[in-house]
Amino acid sequence: MKLIPLSPAQRQALVLLQQQLRQWNSRCNLTRLVEGDDYWVAQVQDSLWPLTRLDPPFHGPLRGVDVGTGGGIPGLVLAIALPQSHWVLVDSVQHKCTAVQAMANALGLKARVEVVCERAEVLGQDAHHRGRFDLAVARGVAAAPVVAEYLAPLLGPCGLALLYRGRWSAEDHQALQRAAQQLGCRIRARERCLLPRQRGQRHVLVLEPQMSCPVPYPRAVGVPARHPLATALSSLQTSDANR
Numbered sequence: 001m002k003l004i005p006l007s008p009a010q011r012q013a014l015v016l017l018q019q020q021l022r023q024w025n026s027r028c029n030l031t032r033l034v035e036g037d038d039y040w041v042a043q044v045q046d047s048l049w050p051l052t053r054l055d056p057p058f059h060g061p062l063r064g065v066d067v068g069t070g071g072g073i074p075g076l077v078l079a080i081a082l083p084q085s086h087w088v089l090v091d092s093v094q095h096k097c098t099a100v101q102a103m104a105n106a107l108g109l110k111a112r113v114e115v116v117c118e119r120a121e122v123l124g125q126d127a128h129h130r131g132r133f134d135l136a137v138a139r140g141v142a143a144a145p146v147v148a149e150y151l152a153p154l155l156g157p158c159g160l161a162l163l164y165r166g167r168w169s170a171e172d173h174q175a176l177q178r179a180a181q182q183l184g185c186r187i188r189a190r191e192r193c194l195l196p197r198q199r200g201q202r203h204v205l206v207l208e209p210q211m212s213c214p215v216p217y218p219r220a221v222g223v224p225a226r227h228p229l230a231t232a233l234s235s236l237q238t239s240d241a242n243r
Contacts, residue, residue: 002049002052003045003048003049003052004048004051004052004057004081006081010080010081010083013080013107013108014044014077014080016106016107017072017076017077017080017103017107018034018039020102020103020106020107021034021039021071021072021103022034024071024099024102024103027099028095028096028099030070030071030072030096030099031043031070031071031073037197037199041195041196041197041199042195042199043073043077044077045195045196046074046139046164046195046199046202047073047074047077047078047081047139048074048077048078048081049193049195049202049204050162050164050191050193050204050206051078051081051082053189053191053204054160054206058082058085058134058135059082059084060084061084061085061086062082062084062085062086062134062135063085063086063087063088063132063133063134063135063156064078064079064082064085064086064087064088064133064134064135064136064137065087065088065089065090065129065133065135065136065137065151065154066078066087066088066089066090066137066138066139067090067120067123067136067137067138067141067147067150067151067154068090068091068120068138068139068140068141068142068150069089069090069091069096069100069115070091070096070140071096071099071100072089072099072100072103072104073139074137074139074164075087075089075100075113075137076089076100076103076104076107076109076113078135078137079104079109079112079113080107080109085112085135086112086113086114087112087113087114088114088115088116088129088133089104089113089114089115089116090115090116090117090118090120090123091115091117092117092118092119092120093117094117097115097116097117100115101113101115119221120150120218121150121218121219121220121221121222121223121224122221123154124149124150124153124154124217124218125153125218129154130153130154130213131153131154131155131156131157131212131213132154132156133154133155133156133159134156134158134159134160135159135160135161135162136151136152136154136155136159136160136161136162137151137161137162137163137164138150138151138161138162138163138164139164140164142224142225143175143225143228144163144165144172144175144176144179144205145175145176145178145179145224145228145229145230145231146224146225146228147163148161148163148176148179148180148183148185148207148229149179149183149217149218149219149224149228149229150218150224151163151207152180152183152184152185152207152209152213152217153183153213153217153218155185155207155208155209155213157209157212159208159209160188160206160207160208161185161206161207161208162204162205162206163176163204163205163206163207164202164203164204165202165203165204165205166200166201166202166203167201167203168190168192168203168205173187173190174230175228175230175231176205176230178229178230179228179229179230180207182214182217182229183213183214183217183229184209184210184211184212184213184214185207185208185209185210185213186207186208186210187205187206187207188206188207188208189205189206190203190204190205190206191203191204191206
């Protein structure tokens with residue numbers, strides 16, 4: 001399994017992040033994956049491996065957004081690994097945002113990491129964030145069509161969205177393709193990785209915009225999850241076919 005090279009300072013920062021997660025877990029439940037391979041494989045390596053599959057690779061200054069950051073993963077790991085990047089880490093739970101901002105500050109990332117407590121649907125319609133990012137990521141947030149609706153509106157013209165997934169089927173792929181089409185995107189790549197230490201198979205789906213995301217997306221708070229685009233489109237096509 002290939003990983004991006006990390007300097008001794010970056011590795012030490014990841015050790016400090018582990019310590020911070022332990023401390024904050026004693027106050028609020030952020031993640032159970034903080035020890036041994038749970039942290040270094042299931043958190044760190046799983047966050048970083050997709051970067052090795054991007055062509056061309058990301059380097060230099062970039063603006064990234066992590067939607068549904070939870071305990072700051074993968075956003076804080078990516079901020080450490082990409083030292084010229086600036087990140088907005090988004091979650092709708094205030095105590096998680098408080099913890100993640102404190103961890104970012106302790107890691108010396110205050111100048112490069114901003115934590116925003118907001119719903120993804122609101123963020124995507126905010127002029128300060130819509131269409132502003134080079135890289136948008138989400139890990140373990142919701143079904144892929146829902147995540148696509150959260151991320152696509154945030155991408156700049158040359159941006160990429162990384163949807164971290166576990167299992168992935170042909171049906172999943174078809175649903176994401178339908179949703180991406182509605183969002184003015186296409187699936188640029190599907191990458192697969194087998195994590196070491198029997199941590200299982202992972203996928204990342206890479207979306208790229210083909211046009212500006214249509215204004216109605218993302219829809220109002222709660223609507224993407226209740227009525228995923230792929231499902232809504234399939235229902236409409238079935239209805240049309242039965243007329």
